[in-house]
Amino acid sequence: MAGLTGSDLVVGEWSWAPVEEVAGWARFWASASWPMTEDVAIDLGVEHLGWSVDEKGAAVGPWPLNRPGVTLSRAYGAKDCRSFSFNVTDSVARYREQLDAEGQQSWKAFVRDRFTLLVRAHKAELGKAQRFRETFQGRTLVTARWDLPDGGIRWDVTQSEGAVRVYLTSPATAAMERRLGH
Known part of the structure; x- marks a missing residue:
């Protein structure tokens, strides 16, 4: 995969977000004024990052992915957004069932390569990351x-068997997680 810069949106059959844009999102959210409500987060995403809003009022990222939604969360009863996440690659939930042997190998290489390119781009922008591997529900992340x-935000790029996904945690929630040793 030498020579790939992240500007190609489609690799083989699968789509992915340009790594430069994703790195730009990290800078954007790091410099945003926190705390903010989910509505403010969505408005900022629409105004500055190319998000749209679907017919149900949910945020949708700008890239041609098979699951482009942006998932926002807040604590029960709270008004401030505490985190959100979005895919940066297409998602194949059960690739072992959906793809033949050659397709499975291609899929695994695809998510591994996209993760690697994204981490390299972020390292240039954000410095060295803390890296870890964990198992969740029998799957390695x-x-x-x-x-x-x-x-003060926490920015995680996670590779699973099914996709590469980014998780943003608000400054207040990130501070609480750090105090708890996470």
């Missing part, structure tokens, strides 16, 4: 994590 001092 590989995560690169940046705790950003200039905004």
